Amino acid sequence: GDSVTQMEGPVTLSEEAFLTINCTYTATGYPSLFWYVQYPGEGLQLLLKATKADDKGSNKGFEATYRKETTSFHLEKGSVQVSDSAVYFCALSDAQGGSEKLVFGKGTKLTVNP
Amino acid sequence: GAVVSQHPSWVICKSGTSVKIECRSLDFQATTMFWYRQFPKQSLMLMATSNEGSKATYEQGVEKDKFLINHASLTLSTLTVTSAHPEDSSFYICATGANYGYTFGSGTRLTVV
Numbered sequence: 068g069d070s071v072t073q074m075e076g077p078v079t080l081s082e083e084a085f086l087t088i089n090c091t092y093t094a095t096g097y098p099s100l101f102w103y104v105q106y107p108g109e110g111l112q113l114l115l116k117a118t119k120a121d122d123k124g125s126n127k128g129f130e131a132t133y134r135k136e137t138t139s140f141h142l143e144k145g146s147v148q149v150s151d152s153a154v155y156f157c158a159l160s161d162a163q164g165g166s167e168k169l170v171f172g173k174g175t176k177l178t179v180n181p
Numbered sequence: 182g183a184v185v186s187q188h189p190s191w192v193i194c195k196s197g198t199s200v201k202i203e204c205r206s207l208d209f210q211a212t213t214m215f216w217y218r219q220f221p222k223q224s225l226m227l228m229a230t231s232n233e234g235s236k237a238t239y240e241q242g243v244e245k246d247k248f249l250i251n252h253a254s255l256t257l258s259t260l261t262v263t264s265a266h267p268e269d270s271s272f273y274i275c276a277t278g279a280n281y282g283y284t285f286g287s288g289t290r291l292t293v294v
Contacts (some may be wrong), residue, residue: 103285109272110187110288111225156224160283168215169276169283173224 069094073157073172080147080179088142088175090131090157098159100133100140101169105154106120113153114142147179184208187275187286194265194293202260202289204275211277216250219272219288231258265293273275 074089092098099118103111113125120135129144140157157172184207194200196285204214212233217225229245231237231252239245247269262269270293275286 101283111276111283111285113283167213168227168230169225170227173226176222 069098069158069159069161069170071157071170071172073155073175075078075173076175076179078175080177082149082179082181083146084179086142086144086147088155088157088177090140090142090172091095092138092140092157092159092161094138094161096161098161100131101158101160102131102142103156103158103171105156105174107153111122111156115128120142123142147177149179149181152179182280183212183284183286184276185277187284187289189289190287192220193267194291196266196293197264199263200259200260200265202273202291203205204260204274204277204286205223205233206256206277206284210255211231211253213277214252215276215283216248216258217274217276219274225274229259262291265291267293269293270286 070093072104073092093134101115101116102116105111109115115126117133125130126130154174154176156174161171186205188203201207201251214231218228220226226255227240229237229239229250233252235257239251250256272288274288276283278284
């Protein structure tokens with residue numbers, strides 16, 4: 068079945084450092100890919116998405132490119148801030164696989180120190 | 182954008198009692214609502230999918246008699262944890278949407294003592 072594998076954390080960075088969180092997926096169809104962010108004590112918020120190969124999703128300085136050849140959707144940010152500290156989830160939705168449900172990776176906790 | 186209002190945000194209950202969690206879609210109609218459970222430091226696990234006017238579809242291993250889901254209208258879906266036990270303590274989140282990007286409720290922290 069469909070699955071998402073993302074790099075295990077926790078990840079600790081200093082402010083203004085470069086961030087990469089790796090995410091790879093397995094899907095039967097042509098999934099849409101997402102990154103969600105969860106701040107402490109809150110629900111999930113959509114950070115960015117890409118619906119087809121080579122699409123680049125971007126928001127708040129974060130970017131991720133849908134790479135079909137490597138089945139990857141790595142999250143990057145050039146200069147992190149303390150306010151970026153949160154848990155980040157990679158996810159896919161494979162509607163063509165017969166379901167609209169989201170499949171999540173295990174999450175990566177990011178801590179940014181001043 | 183679309184908003185899903187989830188209540189309560191947190192609840193503490195005694196073992197053996199039941200707790201109802203509500204998710205309301207504001208300003209739009211949600212024909213499908215997904216209910217997730219998040220264990221500490223773990224990912225979200227889909228529990229069930231509710232569809233307005235029909236029975237919910239439960240994921241394998243989820244007790245449908247313990248986690249009652251009702252989706253009686255296009256704007257309201259409820260999850261009732263019946264005869265709660267400490268092992269049911271968790272973070273429960275509802276979500277609606279499709280492959281355009283889900284809208285999540287803010288979550289409910291359930292603690293059973």
